[in-house]
Structure formats: C-alpha cells, structure tokens
Amino acid sequence: MASNGIRDRVAIVGMGCTPFGERWDKSVNDLLIDATKDAVASSGVAFEQIDAFWLGTLYSGQSGLTLSRPLKIDYKPVSRLENFCATGSEAFRNACYAVASGAYDVAMAIGVEKLKDSGFSGLPGIAAPGDGTKAGLTAPATFSLLAPAYAKKFGLDDALMKDVMTRIAWKNHKNGALNPRAQFRKEVPKETIACSPLVAGSLGIFDCSGVSDGAAAAVIVRAEDAHRYTDRPLYVKALSFIAGPAAGPIDPEYDYTTFPEVVASAADAYHQAGIKDPRAELAMAEVHDCFTPTELVLMEDLGFAGRGMGWKEVLAGTFDLDGELAVNPDGGLKSFGHPIGASGLRMLFECWLQLRGEAGGRQIASVARGRKLALTHNLGGAPGECVSFVGVVGSEPSA
Amino acid sequence: MTGIVAYGGYVPYFRLERGSIAAALGVPAGKGTRSVASYDEDTTSMGVEAARTVMRGSAVTPEAVYFATADPAYLDKTNATAIHAALDLPSQTAAVDMLGAVRSGAGALRAALDAGRPTLAVLSDIRTGQPGGPDERDGGDGAVAFLCGRGDEAAPVLAEPIAWASASAEFLDRWRLPGARASRQWEERFGEHAYLPLGGAALTEALKQAGIEAARIDRLIVAGPHARAGRRLAAAAGARQGAIADDLADRIGNTGTAHAGLMLADALDRAKPDELIAVVSLADGADAVIWRITPAMASRRPFASVDAQLAGGGKVSYPTFLTWRGFLEREPPRRPDPERPAAPPSFRAESWKFAFTGSRCQGCGARHLPPQRVCVKCHAVDRMTPERLADVAATIATFTVDRLAYSMSPPVVAAVIDFDGGGRFQCELTDVDPSTVKIGDKVEMTFRRLFTAGGVHNYFWKARPVRR
Numbered sequence: 001m002a003s004n005g006i007r008d009r010v011a012i013v014g015m016g017c018t019p020f021g022e023r024w025d026k027s028v029n030d031l032l033i034d035a036t037k038d039a040v041a042s043s044g045v046a047f048e049q050i051d052a053f054w055l056g057t058l059y060s061g062q063s064g065l066t067l068s069r070p071l072k073i074d075y076k077p078v079s080r081l082e083n084f085c086a087t088g089s090e091a092f093r094n095a096c097y098a099v100a101s102g103a104y105d106v107a108m109a110i111g112v113e114k115l116k117d118s119g120f121s122g123l124p125g126i127a128a129p130g131d132g133t134k135a136g137l138t139a140p141a142t143f144s145l146l147a148p149a150y151a152k153k154f155g156l157d158d159a160l161m162k163d164v165m166t167r168i169a170w171k172n173h174k175n176g177a178l179n180p181r182a183q184f185r186k187e188v189p190k191e192t193i194a195c196s197p198l199v200a201g202s203l204g205i206f207d208c209s210g211v212s213d214g215a216a217a218a219v220i221v222r223a224e225d226a227h228r229y230t231d232r233p234l235y236v237k238a239l240s241f242i243a244g245p246a247a248g249p250i251d252p253e254y255d256y257t258t259f260p261e262v263v264a265s266a267a268d269a270y271h272q273a274g275i276k277d278p279r280a281e282l283a284m285a286e287v288h289d290c291f292t293p294t295e296l297v298l299m300e301d302l303g304f305a306g307r308g309m310g311w312k313e314v315l316a317g318t319f320d321l322d323g324e325l326a327v328n329p330d331g332g333l334k335s336f337g338h339p340i341g342a343s344g345l346r347m348l349f350e351c352w353l354q355l356r357g358e359a360g361g362r363q364i365a366s367v368a369r370g371r372k373l374a375l376t377h378n379l380g381g382a383p384g385e386c387v388s389f390v391g392v393v394g395s396e397p398s399a
Numbered sequence: 400m401t402g403i404v405a406y407g408g409y410v411p412y413f414r415l416e417r418g419s420i421a422a423a424l425g426v427p428a429g430k431g432t433r434s435v436a437s438y439d440e441d442t443t444s445m446g447v448e449a450a451r452t453v454m455r456g457s458a459v460t461p462e463a464v465y466f467a468t469a470d471p472a473y474l475d476k477t478n479a480t481a482i483h484a485a486l487d488l489p490s491q492t493a494a495v496d497m498l499g500a501v502r503s504g505a506g507a508l509r510a511a512l513d514a515g516r517p518t519l520a521v522l523s524d525i526r527t528g529q530p531g532g533p534d535e536r537d538g539g540d541g542a543v544a545f546l547c548g549r550g551d552e553a554a555p556v557l558a559e560p561i562a563w564a565s566a567s568a569e570f571l572d573r574w575r576l577p578g579a580r581a582s583r584q585w586e587e588r589f590g591e592h593a594y595l596p597l598g599g600a601a602l603t604e605a606l607k608q609a610g611i612e613a614a615r616i617d618r619l620i621v622a623g624p625h626a627r628a629g630r631r632l633a634a635a636a637g638a639r640q641g642a643i644a645d646d647l648a649d650r651i652g653n654t655g656t657a658h659a660g661l662m663l664a665d666a667l668d669r670a671k672p673d674e675l676i677a678v679v680s681l682a683d684g685a686d687a688v689i690w691r692i693t694p695a696m697a698s699r700r701p702f703a704s705v706d707a708q709l710a711g712g713g714k715v716s717y718p719t720f721l722t723w724r725g726f727l728e729r730e731p732p733r734r735p736d737p738e739r740p741a742a743p744p745s746f747r748a749e750s751w752k753f754a755f756t757g758s759r760c761q762g763c764g765a766r767h768l769p770p771q772r773v774c775v776k777c778h779a780v781d782r783m784t785p786e787r788l789a790d791v792a793a794t795i796a797t798f799t800v801d802r803l804a805y806s807m808s809p810p811v812v813a814a815v816i817d818f819d820g821g822g823r824f825q826c827e828l829t830d831v832d833p834s835t836v837k838i839g840d841k842v843e844m845t846f847r848r849l850f851t852a853g854g855v856h857n858y859f860w861k862a863r864p865v866r867r
Contacts, residue, residue, distance in 0.1 A: 141803070
C-alpha cells in the first residue's frame with residue numbers, strides 16, 4: 001500500500017478563469033461557457049477534442065448535465081463532484097487520474113459556483129434531514145476557534161494575535177489589488193482591517209473571505225503529448241487528497257492549533273513531488289485563506305514555518321509577494337471570495353500564470369531566478385474535521 | 400404512607416425589571432422583577448430542568464410522569480414524552496399531559512399522590528399577556544416537580560399530605576381561547592367574590608380532616624392567578640402572625656400552573672420535621688392540602704434550593720423580552736432559516752438528542768459524544784456501551800461568539816467543552832454573557848429548545864456556566 005502519485009505523467013496545456021465577484025450579469029451557464037472558452041483558447045486543443053469532463057460544484061447544479069447542457073457536449077462522459085471547499089481541486093485531481101490511466105487523451109476539469117444568487121450572507125447549508133443536534137455554527141465561527149487556541153498555546157496576547165491576522169488580510173488584499181480578475185481590487189489599510197465589525201470571535205469582516213461567483217477550467221493531456229499544444233505546459237507533480245476522521249470535535253487531545261489533515265496531505269504531496277524543503281523549493285503557494293487564522297496555521301502545517309513560528313514569519317513579511325515564499329500572490333480567497341467549486345482551479349490558474357511568467361505586475365521574481373514549482377492547497381470543513389488537498393505543479397519535467 | 404419523596408424547583412436565569420415596562424410604555428408597572436424563560440426555553444424544557452433536580456437526588460424510578468401546564472409546547476402530541484426521554488426513564492414508565500388550565504397543576508400533584516406507584520408530577524408555566532397589561536407585569540416563568548410514592552429506606556417520604564379538600568365551581572374569571580396569545584379576565588372584583596367562599600370552604604374542610612386549628616399551621620401558602628383573592632383569603636384564614644408565605648411576586652411573579660408547587664418547594668426547603676404546611680390553590684375552585692413534614696426531611700441534601708434561584712442572574716431588556724415572547728418580530732439575519740429536525744433521525748437518536756447519552760469504548764475507555772460505533776481512539780468497532788453525560792460537568796477548551804448564525808437572540812455563543820472523566824463536545828452556551836466567557840470555565844448541561852422550525856420544536860442540550 002502506498003500513495004504513489006503520478007508525477008510528470010500528465011500536464012496542463014490550457015487554463016481559463018473568469019473574473020470573480022458579484023456577477024449579477026452572468027448565470028452558472030454563462031460562467032461555465034466563459035471559463036471553458038478561455039481554457040480551450042489558451043490550450044490549442046479544439047473543444048471537440050476533449051474526451052471527458054470533471055465538473056466541480058457544491059451548490060450550483062447536480063449531475064454532468066449542469067455542464068453538458070449549456071455547452072451542448074455531444075454524448076461524452078461528464079462527472080459532477082463535490083468535496084466541500086476542495087471541490088475544484090477534486091475535479092482537477094480526478095481528471096488527471098483519468099488521463100494518466102490512459103482512459104482518455106484529453107480531459108477538462110472545470111469548477112463553478114454561483115453564491116450570490118441566494119441572497120444570503122456566507123454560505124447556505126446543505127444538510128441532509130437530521131436530528132437537529134448538530135451545532136449550527138457558521139464557517140467564520142468554527143474557524144475563529146483557532147485564534148484563541150493558537151494565541152494561548154504560543155503566548156500571543158489578543159492585540160498581537162490581531163496584528164498577525166490583520167497582516168495576513170492586508171498582504172492578500174495588497175496582492176489582489178494587482179489582479180484584474182479579483183473581486184476586491186484595492187489595498188485595505190491595516191487600521192480598516194483591524195477595526196472592521198466583528199463576525200465571529202475575534203474575526204472582523206476583513207478576516208473573512210468574501211462571497212462571490214466565478215468559474216475556472218484546465219485542459220489536461222498526457223505529459224508526452226503536451227508540447228503538441230503548448231511550449232510551456234505545467235507538469236503535475238503531486239496530487240494529495242485527505243479526508244480526516246473528524247476527531248477534533250470529539251477528542252479532547254485536539255488543540256485547535258493545527259489541521260492534521262493538512263499535515264498529512266502536505267507530507268503525501270511532498271513525497272510524490274520529491275520535495276524536501278518546500279520553503280526553499282517552491283516559487284509560490286496558493287493556500288486556503290478562508291479566514292486569516294486559517295492561513296496562519298497553514299504556514300506551519302504546510303511546512304513553510306516552524307511550529308509556533310508562523311506568526312513571526314507573517315509579521316516579518318516572509319510570505320509577501322516579494323518575500324522568501326510568496327503565498328497567495330493572486331490575492332487569495334480574501335481578494336477573490338470563495339465560489340466553492342471554482343477556488344481550487346482559480347489557485348491553479350495563478351500557478352499557470354506565474355510559472356509561465358505571465359502574471360504581469362505581480363510576477364514573482366523567484367521564477368526568473370529558477371524556481372519552477374508551485375503549490376495549491378484547499379481545505380473544507382472545520383478545524384478538527386476537514387478534508388485537505390495539496391497539489392504541486394512545475395514548469396519542467398523532473399530530471 | 401404516601402407522600403413526596405423528592406422535589407425540586409426550576410426558576411429561569413433571566414429577570415425583567417418591571418420598571419423597564421413602565422419606562423418603555425409609560426404605564427405604571429410596579430416594582431421588582433419577574434422571571435423570564437429564555438428564548439430557548441419552553442414549559443417542557445423548564446419541566447425537564449425541574450425534574451432533573453428531583454431525579455438527581457432520588458433513588459426511585461417513577462412509573463409514571465404527569466406533566467401539567469397552561470402553556471403547552473405542543474397540542475395533539477404529548478409533551479411529557481420529551482420529559483420522559485430527557486430523564487432517560489424506562490419505556491415502561493407512562494408519560495401523560497394534563498394541559499390547558501392552571502388548576503392542572505394541583506390536579507397532577509393529586510393524581511401522582513393517588514397513583515399507587517412512584518409517580519413524577521411536573522408543573523411548568525410561562526405567563527405573559529398583552530404588552531403593558533397586568534399579566535405581562537405580574538406573571539412569571541418557572542417549573543417544579545414532585546416525585547410521589549410510598550417511601551422506603553432509600554427514598555423516605557419527606558412530606559405527607561394529611562388532608563386534601565377541594566371545592567369546584569363553574570364561573571368565568573380567567574380564560575383563553577386556544578391559540579390566543581393572552582388570557583382575558585372578568586372584572587377583578589367578581590373573581591374575588593367567587594373565589595373567597597370556595598377557598599374558605601376547602602381550607603376549612605382540610606383543617607377539619609386534619610383535626611387542627613388554622614393557628615397550628617406553620618406555613619400557609621395561597622396561590623392562584625387571582626392575586627387579590629389569594630391575599631384576602633390568606634389574611635382571613637386565621638393563621639399565626641408570620642405564617643403566611645411570601646408569594647414571590649416581587650422577585651419572580653406568579654408562575655401560574657407551577658406557582659403553588661414552587662411556593663411549596665420553597666417552603667419544604669426551609670421546613671423542619673413535624674411542621675405543618677397548608678397549601679391552598681385557587682384556580683377554578685380551590686384545592687387545599689395540609690402537609691406534615693417527616694423526620695426524614697432533616698437528612699435531605701438538596702441539589703438546588705428554590706431560594707438560591709429566586710434572585711436570578713441575567714437582566715433581560717423589555718424589547719428583548721417582547722422579542723422572546725413573540726410580541727416583537729425582529730429583522731432576521733440574511734441567513735437560511737434553520738431546518739426542522741426530521742422525525743426518523745430524531746427517533747433513532749432519541750437517547751442522544753433527549754437524554755444526552757454518548758458512548759464509551761469498552762476497548763480503551765474513550766468517551767464519545769455523540770455516540771459512535773467506531774472508536775476515535777483505538778478504532779474498535781461496535782464495542783461501545785451507552786453512557787449518559789447530562790449530569791457531568793465540563794470545562795471550556797475554546798469558544799467563539801458567532802454574530803452571523805441564525806438565533807432568536809444573537810449572538811450565538813458556542814464552545815468546545817471537555818467533560819470531567821473524558822469526552823468532548825461542541826455546543827452552544829446559554830444563560831451567559833458573551834463578554835465573560837473564558838477558556839477553562841466550568842459548565843454544566845441544560846435541556847433547551849434550540850429553535851422551532853417548520854412547526855417542529857428542536858429540543859437538545861446546551862451548556863451553561865456552573866454558578867453554584
């Protein structure tokens with residue numbers, strides 16, 4: 001038994017990503033068509049050449065018909081799947097495996113979500129009929145549990161903890177200001193972030209990702225075929241997906257300062273990709289900054305900072321766009337909102353731009369200096385009971 | 400000898416200052432406070448809390464539960480079954496309601512005494528009326544429970560009824576049509592005219608049965624929705640100076656169906672062996688009982704006295720009170736309405752949802768809430784034994800204040816709590832000031848109505864700070 005991975009067996013040859021935001025003018029169908037058109041146009045693959053489709057969406061439709069109907073796909077396999085906030089990444093992972101297996105020559109992974117049409121703040125629920133005993137906490141509330149636990153364990157007072165959280169939001173908005181596809185495209189002063197109205201626990205409104213609509217897509221082929229379509233493909237180095245036993249909320253040993261699922265999926269992904277020191281080897285990382293304490297804890301869980309040291313690295317600017325390891329160079333969920341099915345592929349789209357040197361004003365310098373690997377990460381659920389995805393792509397096949 | 404073998408009262412945490420009604424509406428509203436059932440309480444959940452104080456102190460398993468209230472949470476569906484389930488009583492124990500009128504309280508207690516088997520009488524009420532009216536001002540919320548039986552060495556009789564007399568008459572003093580939000584009352588002086596002879600007759604007959612004079616009574620309790628009639632009857636009864644019990648109006652108000660019982664429980668808390676307590680309940684007639692305190696009372700160790708609960712803790716503002724009672728409909732958050740609990744999963748999970756029964760792994764001893772089939776620690780499969788944690792204290796491991804979640808009374812305060820002896824659960828906190836919650840605080844479980852959705856009440860447990 002082993003997680004062997006499919007390093008360098010498949011490659012991305014085209015990607016598309018719609019602008020994210022309150023897309024009152026676009027339906028789910030429109031977003032799917034727009035993302036598909038962009039991905040196909042950038043790939044050199046004709047739409048008719050795509051053999052199979054994986055569609056990720058949590059709320060915006062059921063079954064493959066959600067995609068085949070608007071795109072008039074002619075009698076081909078379309079799988080619709082969800083895996084909480086890792087839904088887009090799951091679509092990508094499954095499409096990659098299909099191509100790697102040899103079952104198909106060309107596959108497309110596409111993710112979409114239209115959250116704004118519900119009229120609700122935050123995410124709607126999707127519970128099956130139940131006994132009414134599950135605590136009906138919102139996502140910001142469950143993730144806010146991290147902040148006091150982390151602060152207490154590592155000796156930060158409330159003000160310092162708030163500074164760290166504020167620094168993360170400030171950094172991601174600063175990056176997002178440079179991104180034409182972002183929902184929020186302006187820098188936000190730290191004072192504004194720190195003083196924003198409380199949503200849950202110590203989380204203000206600026207500690208939370210927004211609610212938006214969007215779609216993104218990737219075209220995947222076997223690695224040996226990649227250069228038929230593009231001279232700058234991205235090779236898939238690692239795909240790790242983990243579902244935890246949801247022990248945190250029932251096991252007193254869990255301390256709300258880590259995501260064990262992320263630690264496990266990061267170790268698996270680094271093993272698949274042959275990465276020894278992620279902070280030194282990666283050019284960038286797109287991580288699941290659903291709330292600011294989440295990004296803080298992820299810096300440690302993904303091995304970018306030592307345990308209990310993440311907050312110092314955040315304050316030191318280690319993860320800034322021009323820092324040692326750029327984290328969320330596109331602006332993250334903070335700037336894009338979190339249309340569930342689309343987010344994982346939106347992160348991958350930033351890797352696609354950065355590793356190909358196409359990120360314009362937010363191009364990361366370390367790519368030109370030879371760093372060739374980028375990481376994407378999603379988690380879905382709540383602290384102590386989540387799913388986690390870690391993927392690594394690279395601009396060259398491994399030696 | 401049949402009598403009360405265990406008893407306990409429950410007065411909710413919140414108090415409304417009557418002065419706040421006066422300030423808001425510009426009407427005279429008197430002094431003092433009234434007790435207020437929180438937004439997550441109803442007569443059933445308060446009945447559970449009262450009954451829990453009884454069952455904690457008793458070795459007797461009741462063979463029947465009688466639940467009396469004038470403000471039932473459900474019609475057509477029995478409410479006593481939820482109390483039965485929350486107390487984790489055996490299925491052989493009967494559970495029936497006695498609903499609709501204040502007099503059901505006296506009736507349930509009498510029926511429990513007459514049952515000829517250990518029987519739990521639970522009396523509970525939420526009293527209010529139109530904003531600015533006397534029922535809103537003078538009413539109160541509370542519950543009380545009495546476990547009646549023959550008594551034995553393990554659970555001796557604490558108080559024995561040595562006389563019981565009733566007087567019934569059909570007259571219109573106070574009434575409410577089904578579905579109406581407030582009661583109506585005939586001219587106050589008419590009720591006084593009707594009640595005084597009835598109360599006098601019942602008390603006289605009870606004293607005669609007991610073979611005593613009124614002056615022999617150590618404590619005289621007169622309770623009923625008609626406060627003025629009650630006061631006049633008490634004054635005219637011939638009791639000794641100082642024997643007339645405080646009617647608790649200043650602190651909690653009149654708790655309707657529960658009130659005579661709650662005053663009795665308070666008197667029992669203070670009573671000494673061989674004392675005599677007379678209780679006259681004026682409600683659509685009169686029921687008069689004379690209780691003799693037994694020597695066993697001297698060694699009773701109460702779990703929570705009524706007196707300790709009278710002062711209450713939290714103040715509730717008048718607008719919040721109106722919101723909780725449904726007289727003020729507030730803008731909801733832009734969040735989906737909660738889903739109603741579904742009947743089949745609730746039925747399957749009865750021991751968890753109602754009795755707060757988790758499981759313990761026979762392999763490694765780990766406790767699980769909710770109950771699991773596979774152990775989170777050692778992964779043993781189907782080696783669990785049920786374990787009820789409703790009466791186990793816990794400590795806050797971490798917490799949050801959720802200002803976005805749906806609630807009748809935002810913000811939602813939620814905590815991860817670790818139970819003494821093992822086991823963790825994440826749940827809402829209630830009866831709590833969000834600004835005072837700290838990691839490490841001790842909490843205990845309390846049975847609540849989380850919300851009502853789609854016409855279904857969602858009963859489950861929350862944690863509240865330990866204040867004893």
